[in-house]
Amino acid sequence: MSGGARELTVDLGERSYPIYIGTGLLAELGRKFTDRGFSVKSPVMLVTDSAVEGLYASKAEESLRASGYTVTRAVVPSGEASKSLERLDVLVEEALKAGLDRKSVVIALGGGVVGDLAGFLAASFMRGVKFVQIPTTILAHDSSVGGKVAVNHRLAKNIIGAFHQPEFVLYDLDTLASLPLREVRAGLSEVVKHGLIWEEAFVDWCEENAEQLLSLAPDALGYALYEGCKVKSIVVSRDEKENDLRAILNLGHTIGHALEAVAGYGELLHGEAIAIGMVGSARLAARFGYSPDIAERTERIFRKFGLPVRIPDSCATENVMSAMLHDKKFTEGKMVFVVPTAIGSVEIRSDVSSEWVKEIVDGLREGKS
Ligand SMILES: NC(=O)c1ccc[n+]([C@@H]2O[C@H](COP(=O)([O-])OP(=O)(O)OC[C@H]3O[C@@H](n4cnc5c(N)ncnc54)[C@H](O)[C@@H]3O)[C@@H](O)[C@H]2O)c1
Ligand SMILES: [Zn+2]
Known part of the structure; x- marks a missing residue:
């Protein structure tokens, strides 16, 4: 080899x-x-x-x-x-x-x-x-x-x-x-996701090596893809058919999928949509009493990779909410979300009120902090 x-x-x-x-x-x-x-x-x-x-x-x-x-x-x-x-x-x-x-x-x-x-x-x-x-x-x-x-x-x-x-x-x-740079950035969003759900040290490394990754330096890229694939492999090995654990891979995807659907597929790339979604999930974490630093850090990382962290004006809150309600991740009046508990670990919550989610979607508008 x-x-x-x-x-x-x-x-x-x-x-x-x-x-x-x-x-x-x-x-x-x-x-x-x-x-x-x-x-x-x-x-x-x-x-x-x-x-x-x-x-x-x-x-x-x-x-x-x-x-x-x-x-x-x-x-x-x-x-x-x-x-x-x-x-x-x-x-x-x-x-x-x-x-x-x-x-x-x-x-x-x-x-x-x-x-x-x-x-x-x-x-x-x-x-x-x-x-x-x-x-x-x-x-x-x-x-x-x-x-x-x-x-x-x-x-x-x-x-x-x-x-x-x-x-x-x-x-x-x-x-x-x-690969066009926009696709590079969008792909790196999922790489960072694998760190956010599993391993803080890898998130630190991604943040430190953002420039190298964006310029596709082979050593950095090889390591990042190895680590990303490793996390995915471990999770899939433990729960191939998504009975429980595998759902953690959906961090940022509840909001992300809704944004993709509302913006129109291709307008917002998948990796871009889930970067915004991961910031939203991190803000949700604060509602459950976890540190607000998680949201700040998450946002800082995605900004460093040149990824969007705010919902575009073309996606009206009510459309985003109704897209989420149609998604598979909604059961009995409560929404299911993957929520970070720290950088590098998450939990699956099935008790997320749609009111909170609406407030978070509203708060993620351009021009809002
Ligand atoms: N099966 C799964 O577990 C899983 C997980 C995540 C995403 N997905 C799916 O993956 C799809 C998105 O994947 P993607 O982002 O790779 O999209 P993609 O396959 O559309 O590729 C993105 C763009 O890059 C072009 N391209 C691909 N390789 C290139 C290269 N080396 N050089 C130049 N251009 C290149 C493609 O033609 C396309 O225009 C979605 O359909 C999503 O549902 C599946
Ligand atoms: Zn994805």
């Missing part, structure tokens, strides 16, 4: 799998397939999007072909709209025409959109074929680990899905160099 590469394992018994993080890893893809004993007789399908295809698809395919694999490429339009049943239908047709069989492997080369879509294809095609994740965004350190795969319905996001763990995750840091 190339210099400075890191490896960790998602511990799920016989479905355990490795995550490789480092530079120059795309060129090793074929060897990883051979090492795992994937059949060269079954065609491999590489799913990618229109922005990533021209940058990295050939490199991945060359490596596979050099190891004797037949690869077919499927390209979907870049963007959230590709996570649809219509797009899945097209992919199934392409898979059938390419002669994929039960021993075939589907590869996702791209961000979370490609990962979720190709993952759902792998979960459902012939009742499930092998799946490999090659994340190319920072945000996808989160989505590529843990096995949640899904497409959207016009009425709800991620509502048609499955749990389908990959065979391995190959995170080649070289692919991140082409």
